[in-house]
Amino acid sequence: MNTKPTATDAYLACAAAIHIKLTRLQQLADDHFGHDPDAIHWGHIGDLGRVDQALDDLPAIFDGQAK
Structure with a gap:
């Protein structure tokens, strides 16, 4: 088998x-990525920027076109 x-x-x-x-x-x-919306700081923005960039890069794997 x-x-x-x-x-x-x-x-x-x-x-x-x-x-x-x-x-x-x-x-x-x-859920705001676990962050208190009233306590957002620039570090959170940097984290989200890196996530946003990674998400932009992922479709390039399948369609061959980086954003």
Whole structure:
């Protein structure tokens, strides 16, 4: 019996893991990333800027076009 996963199995598992992470990221965003909105400082802006840049870079993996 072959228990080795197929490429399709591995792809679907990876896609599911990505969806879970995207859902968690949306939850964090909805909660101001755990920050008190009345206590935001420039460090938070820097953190979000790095996240924003990383999110811009990710589609380039699939469509070959960096923003």
